[in-house]
Amino acid sequence: MKIIKSTGELVEFxxxxxxxxxxxxxxxxxMIERILKxxxxxxxxxxxxxxxxxxxxxxxxxxxxHLAHRYGLRTALLKLGPAGFKFEFYVAxxxxxxxxxxxxxxxxxxxxxxxxxxxxxxRKDNHNIVIEAKFRNKFEDTVKLKDAMATWARFQDLCEGxxxxxxxxxxxxxxxxxxxxxxxxxxxxxxxKGIIMIGWSNGDSxxxxxxxxxxxxxxxxxxxxxxxLDRFAxxxxxxxREVAAGEPAKLAGRVGISLDRMKKIWTDCQAVxxxx
Numbered sequence: 001m002k003i004i005k006s007t008g009e010l011v012e013f014x015x016x017x018x019x020x021x022x023x024x025x026x027x028x029x030x031m032i033e034r035i036l037k038x039x040x041x042x043x044x045x046x047x048x049x050x051x052x053x054x055x056x057x058x059x060x061x062x063x064x065x066h067l068a069h070r071y072g073l074r075t076a077l078l079k080l081g082p083a084g085f086k087f088e089f090y091v092a093x094x095x096x097x098x099x100x101x102x103x104x105x106x107x108x109x110x111x112x113x114x115x116x117x118x119x120x121x122x123r124k125d126n127h128n129i130v131i132e133a134k135f136r137n138k139f140e141d142t143v144k145l146k147d148a149m150a151t152w153a154r155f156q157d158l159c160e161g162x163x164x165x166x167x168x169x170x171x172x173x174x175x176x177x178x179x180x181x182x183x184x185x186x187x188x189x190x191x192x193k194g195i196i197m198i199g200w201s202n203g204d205s206x207x208x209x210x211x212x213x214x215x216x217x218x219x220x221x222x223x224x225x226x227x228x229l230d231r232f233a234x235x236x237x238x239x240x241r242e243v244a245a246g247e248p249a250k251l252a253g254r255v256g257i258s259l260d261r262m263k264k265i266w267t268d269c270q271a272v273x274x275x276x
Contacts, residue, residue, distance in 0.1 A: 004048045007140045013043055018056065024211055025071040026275050027063065035059045066271035069220040073210060074200065077179040078137065079219035079229070086233045087135040088119045091177050093238040094215050095131075100124045102131075110167040111157035118154075120177075121169070130155055130171045136180030143178045143199065145185040151176055152193050179206065214273050216240045221268050228265075231255045240269035 001013045015036055022032045038059050043052065053075075061068040080086040088104045095102035102122035108115040109130075120131040132151045134143045155174035162168045175196040176182075182190070182199045190197040198204045210216060218224060218232055218240055235254055237243055243251065243266055252262035 001043060001045055003043070003052055004046055005140075006049060006138065010046070013052075015040065021071065022056070022060065024207070025060065025067050025073075027060065027067055031060075031063045031067075035063065064271075064276075065268070066275060069222070069268070069272045070211075070216060072220055072222075073207065073216060074139065074179070076217050076219040078139075079224075080179075080217065081135055081137050086229065086238070087179065088133045089233055089236065090217050090238045091131065091133045092120050092122070093236070093242065094209060095120070095122050097213055097215050097239065097241070098209075100129075109158055109169070110161055110165070111154070112160035112164050113157050116154050116158060118158075121171075127173070128169055128171045129173050129175055130158060131175045131177055134176055134178035134180065136178060139180075141180045143176060143180055143182045143186050145183060145189055148176065148182075148186040148189045148193075148195060148197075152189075152195060155195075177206065214241055214275075216272050218243060218265070218269065220272060221265065224265070228255075228257060228261075231257065240272045244269040244273045 002010045003013050005011055018036060018039070019032055022035060027035070035056065039052075039056055042055060057068050057071055060071050077087070077090075080090055092102040092104055100122040101124065102120055104120055105118050109118050118130055119133040122129045122131060132154075134147060136142070151174060155171065158168050158171055162170045173194065173196065175198060176190065177198040179200055181202050182197055187197060187202065189195075196204065198206050198209070200206055217238055219229060220240065232238065232243075232255055237251075237255070246266070248262045248266045249259060251266065252259045255262065
């Protein structure tokens with residue numbers, strides 16, 4: 001049986017791939033087999049991957065809302081758009097959770113030739129990193145060769161600016177982080193130049209980084225409003241684990257929403273993080 005990807009490509013319906021994504025969300029082997037049995041009987045020829053995703057997520061919710069939230073990670077990342085500004089803060093939050101000291105710069109950095117608007121800078125073990133956060137609005141969108149080349153050119157100009165006038169921090173390496181994928185040429189160029197490439201599922205995997213330390217964005221919550229996301233982002237609270245670690249009353253005052261609403265968000269974040 002074939003299904004239709006978002007690119008329009010026809011591919012075989014793959015139960016092993018579904019098993020992998022359900023396992024990533026935290027479903028047990030028994031849950032996975034129950035879900036697959038229910039889903040397989042309802043898959044139709046040329047069903048779209050979006051329809052299949054919705055079907056699986058509905059069945060997963062029957063096993064546990066927190067599992068459905070986790071399973072929706074990729075869609076949750078799309079909610080950080082459309083401009084990608086919140087994605088930059090999310091990337092910084094992930095790095096901070098991995099014990100980097102990361103931030104979104106509030107001003108341009110001075111290169112040798114021009115000033116540069118940099119997405120994220122990070123430091124760990126006296127090692128400075130400049131990071132391009134490449135947000136993509138669609139699953140099928142990619143980071144291409146020209147993007148990797150532009151990132152390398154920016155990195156070089158910043159390094160040369162530091163050597164010439166010391167008006168820019170010294171950077172030891174450059175990363176590209178994206179919720180999309182890299183083209184093969186972009187990956188080849190990045191490997192050649194030593195760029196750290198973190199994509200959804202190729203390069204170093206963003207999904208694995210998130211799952212390994214339960215760094216789910218608060219946008220995995222189905223009922224989070226755009227204005228609420230804006231307020232959480234303004235306070236640098238982009239991770240469910242950051243919300244779950246706080247006290248609802250203090251968080252409500254900090255974010256500027258009602259205590260009852262914050263208790264609901266806090267409870268859902270607790271479930272996502274703790275897997276229950």
